[in-house]
Amino acid sequence: MEPKGRAASVVNVAAIRGDLERMRHCYQTAVPFPHIVIDDFAELDAAQQAAEELAGLSEGWTSYVHVNERKYAHGRPDQWGSALRAALAQLNGDEFVELLTELTGIPELLVDHELEGAGLHHSGRGGYLNIHADFTVHPKHRTWRRRLNLLWYLNPDWQSEWGGALELWSKDMKRCVQTIDPVFNRAVIFTTDADSFHGHPEPMQCPEDVRRQSLALYYFTQETAPLVRSTEYRPRPGDGWRAVPIFLDKTAVRVFDAVKRRSGTSDDRAGRLLQRLDKTRKRRG
Numbered sequence: 001m002e003p004k005g006r007a008a009s010v011v012n013v014a015a016i017r018g019d020l021e022r023m024r025h026c027y028q029t030a031v032p033f034p035h036i037v038i039d040d041f042a043e044l045d046a047a048q049q050a051a052e053e054l055a056g057l058s059e060g061w062t063s064y065v066h067v068n069e070r071k072y073a074h075g076r077p078d079q080w081g082s083a084l085r086a087a088l089a090q091l092n093g094d095e096f097v098e099l100l101t102e103l104t105g106i107p108e109l110l111v112d113h114e115l116e117g118a119g120l121h122h123s124g125r126g127g128y129l130n131i132h133a134d135f136t137v138h139p140k141h142r143t144w145r146r147r148l149n150l151l152w153y154l155n156p157d158w159q160s161e162w163g164g165a166l167e168l169w170s171k172d173m174k175r176c177v178q179t180i181d182p183v184f185n186r187a188v189i190f191t192t193d194a195d196s197f198h199g200h201p202e203p204m205q206c207p208e209d210v211r212r213q214s215l216a217l218y219y220f221t222q223e224t225a226p227l228v229r230s231t232e233y234r235p236r237p238g239d240g241w242r243a244v245p246i247f248l249d250k251t252a253v254r255v256f257d258a259v260k261r262r263s264g265t266s267d268d269r270a271g272r273l274l275q276r277l278d279k280t281r282k283r284r285g
Helices: 013-018 020-029 044-056 082-091 094-104 240-263 267-284
Strands: 035-038 062-066 069-074 119-123 129-133 144-153 166-169 176-180 186-191 198-200 212-222
Touching (some): 013 020, 013 094, 020 035, 020 094, 044 082, 044 212, 069 129, 082 094, 082 212, 094 144
Antiparallel strands (some): 035 186, 062 069, 069 119, 119 212, 129 198, 144 186, 166 176, 166 198
């Protein structure tokens, strides 16, 4: 386990603290669920170095390529560069976690040093993530309820016409309420309830040599018996026949989630199985 405490300064904590009262109000009154967008989240030099390190990381990626998503994740900080490790240490440190509590009103937040489903994420041209609400309980800690997501985007010169905007949907899944472009050095923090539906469902049209990159961290609270549910993918109004493979893939994810919780199987293995199922579906289709 990583040591807790004060870490090297990457994130501009002083700027956040200086505007905390306004940000707290914005966060807690935001629709369709509590969230906030923070531009210039980290010191510019640190953000530029982190983006370069992420782009240059070629090995150790876990594939999440199946019906409901096309992305890759990296959860091994020992293989990251110094700027990314420093950012992780600060975002998981006591000072920043206390700041998250002040911002969101959620006390006694826990950090996940195992980075289950979190860490570095990237996807390229054609990548997407269907609308979903996140898994509700940590796979290895039955009493850890997932409460917050933090996404730090590291995409220099991102163009809105490429797509990839984070969509926040109404709780009844009838409409997209907010869209947030994944521009460089922007962070999004949001509450992860069972109906916090979000994603970027349209295949991206960025150039072949450009990736949508982020650092994703999840925060938890200790509860006696939180509801356990795997990632809940949902079709959008107008998805039509696509609702069927979305549902079937969600069911497969639910099975793998249950197996993982019982046996500790890795995301790498689950990812390979889901990818094979996706290829079989395409051949038969």
